[in-house]
Amino acid sequence: EVQLVESGGGLVQPGGSLRLSCAASGFTLRDNWISWVRQAPGKGLEWVASLQYDVSGKYYVDSVKGRFTISSDSAKNSVSLQMNSLRAEDTAVYYCARSLFGAFDFRGQGTMVTVSS
Amino acid sequence: DIVMTQTPPSSPVTLGRPASISCRSSQSLVHSDGNTYLSWLQQRPGQPPRLLIYQISKRFSGVPDRFSGSGAGTDFTLEISRVEAEDVGIYYCMQATQFPLTFGGGTKVEIK
Numbered sequence: 408e409v410q411l412v413e414s415g416g417g418l419v420q421p422g423g424s425l426r427l428s429c430a431a432s433g434f435t436l437r438d439n440w441i442s443w444v445r446q447a448p449g450k451g452l453e454w455v456a457s458l459q460y461d462v463s464g465k466y467y468v469d470s471v472k473g474r475f476t477i478s479s480d481s482a483k484n485s486v487s488l489q490m491n492s493l494r495a496e497d498t499a500v501y502y503c504a505r506s507l508f509g510a511f512d513f514r515g516q517g518t519m520v521t522v523s524s
Numbered sequence: 525d526i527v528m529t530q531t532p533p534s535s536p537v538t539l540g541r542p543a544s545i546s547c548r549s550s551q552s553l554v555h556s557d558g559n560t561y562l563s564w565l566q567q568r569p570g571q572p573p574r575l576l577i578y579q580i581s582k583r584f585s586g587v588p589d590r591f592s593g594s595g596a597g598t599d600f601t602l603e604i605s606r607v608e609a610e611d612v613g614i615y616y617c618m619q620a621t622q623f624p625l626t627f628g629g630g631t632k633v634e635i636k
Contacts, residue, residue, distance in 0.1 A: 442625070444573075452565075452573060452616055454625040466623045502572055509561035509620040510578035517572055 409433040409514055411503050416518030419493055427488040427518055429503030436460050436479065440506035441486045443477065445499035446517075455501070458486060470496075493522045526550055526619050530628035536636045543604040545631045547617035552597050554621070561620035564593055564602045567630075568613040576615075577602065609635065 415427040429441065442457040456477040457466045465477055476489040486503060498521050504511035527550040537543045545564075553560045564577040575584045577593035580600060590605040604611055612635060617628040 451614075451630045452567075452618070452627045454627070457623075457625070468624050504573075506620070507575070507584075508578045508582070509555075509559065510563035510575050510584070511565065511573070511618065511620075512575050512584070513565075513572045515572065 409512075411505065411514040413501060413503050413515045413518040416501065416520045418521045418523065420524050421494060421522055423493050423522070424489070424491045425493065425520060427490065427501055427503075427520070428485055429487070429515070430483065430485045431505075432484070434505075436484050436486065436505075437481065441477075441479070442504050442506060442511060443488050443501055444504055444511065444513075445497075445501045445520075447496075447499040450499075453499075456488060457506070460486075490520070493520075495522050498522050525624055526553070526622055526626050528617055528619055528626050528628035530615075530617055530631050532631060533629065534632045534634070536634050537604075537607045538636050539609065540606050543607050543611075543633055545602045545615055545617075545633075547595075547600045547602070547628050549598045549600075549619055553619050554597065560596070562593075562595070562600050563618050563620065564591075565616045565618060566611075566613050567616065568610075571613075573616065604633075607633070607635070 410432045412430045443455040458477045474492045500517040502517040504513045529548045531546045565573040567573045581593040592603050614630045
């Protein structure tokens with residue numbers, strides 16, 4: 408069974424850092440695009456970042472450029488999102504998703520990030 | 525950036541009746557490879573999003589055939605032929621033709 412398990416969320420103060428992880432099972436991340444999508448409380452979906460696993464292509468929404476870094480760990484079959492200089496507006500549930508045919512296949516429950524003092 | 529506009533924002537429907545959601549993009553979603561990367565997702569209350577339709581009209585694995593997608597260029601539609609109670613939730617369109625990837629604002633489907 409295909410699964411994506413997000414972890415690493417929590418409560419952090421403004422300006423702080425968190426590292427989210429997305430562990431895949433049931434398929435190999437190699438040759439896949441993996442993305443992070445977030446959803447602020449009561450709001451819609453927002454694409455955050457994408458990584459083309461074996462081609463090192465990385466893309467970010469403007470609001471996180473220079474603060475967030477998406478990376479892969481082939482040994483662990485996982486993708487990480489390093490989030491620095493966190494702001495209140497980064498508070499959201501963060502989902503990882505794999506791209507299939509140019510669409511997002513979500514397989515996890517997400518991980519909550521709360522930025523607050 | 526490509527702006528995705530969904531209408532209506534809310535759609536009260538009667539069980540067993542059809543529902544239709546519109547999604548319009550601010551520019552053509554036809555990619556240079558000839559494909560159109562417009563997809564539809566469903567988010568039931570308290571659940572993560574679920575992929576329903578990709579590339580305008582292709583149903584994802586396990587999606588009931590009462591869901592269908594259509595459209596071209598900048599105008600797209602998701603239709604539910606006969607709404608069931610489990611269809612309650614928020615529906616999003618999304619474009620993956622060009623970075624930044626963008627979502628519509630969502631349409632809430634609820635039962636009258």
